[in-house]
Amino acid sequence: MRTLYHFKHSPFSRRVRLALAHKGLPCELREARDNPAWREEVGRLVALKTIPVLVEGEVALADSTAITRWLDEKYTDPPGIWPKGRDALVSLEVATLVDVALNNIIDVGTRYYPLRDHPSWTGVKSEMLGRAQRALDALGAKAHEKIGTTLTPTGWSASDMWLYTAVAWLAGLPQRVQSNANVAQIVSVGGWSLPDAARQWADAHRGRADVQSLE
Numbered sequence: 001m002r003t004l005y006h007f008k009h010s011p012f013s014r015r016v017r018l019a020l021a022h023k024g025l026p027c028e029l030r031e032a033r034d035n036p037a038w039r040e041e042v043g044r045l046v047a048l049k050t051i052p053v054l055v056e057g058e059v060a061l062a063d064s065t066a067i068t069r070w071l072d073e074k075y076t077d078p079p080g081i082w083p084k085g086r087d088a089l090v091s092l093e094v095a096t097l098v099d100v101a102l103n104n105i106i107d108v109g110t111r112y113y114p115l116r117d118h119p120s121w122t123g124v125k126s127e128m129l130g131r132a133q134r135a136l137d138a139l140g141a142k143a144h145e146k147i148g149t150t151l152t153p154t155g156w157s158a159s160d161m162w163l164y165t166a167v168a169w170l171a172g173l174p175q176r177v178q179s180n181a182n183v184a185q186i187v188s189v190g191g192w193s194l195p196d197a198a199r200q201w202a203d204a205h206r207g208r209a210d211v212q213s214l215e
Helices: 011-022 036-045 064-074 086-109 121-145 158-176 181-189 196-203 209-213
Strands: 002-006 028-031 053-056 059-062
Touching (some): 011 064, 011 158, 059 064, 158 196
Antiparallel strands (some): 002 053
């Protein structure tokens, strides 16, 4: 039995779901917000106590990068998630840029949000969101060159999964303000913008079967 503890809208969870679909690996999905017992279970399974967590046999792994790397190591038949050779550089660069953008935006809007009345808030916010925007702009430039195709010549891979799920999450934030307090805080902080080229690149891939399965 293969089980993924996830959050439905989380870009980190969704990239793992795309990776599983890409490799044709069925998986039981457990939305961690639906059952408090599942959240407690995750806390016992992995030291990080974060979501997503993939459980398969005796293996329990947290962190989307670790999970997808492990899937490639365990299931070596094509298609792969992380390209090798020259395409590896593209995937690693895109994945890093995505995580820099997301982690800084999320941290400012959640982890550091209670400090917003501190005198240092403006400087900290400016530095972190400036870092996020530089990453988003770099992703927009890469997407602009690849609208209508995948980011690596070898086809759909980790770089595409990371970018697609990031764009979908960022673009969908305004629609979730009323239903999620953390999202409301992230949106209220502002200070970043999603490049149009990234949106256009993602729109060209919405028809993929694995992407459609996310909904």
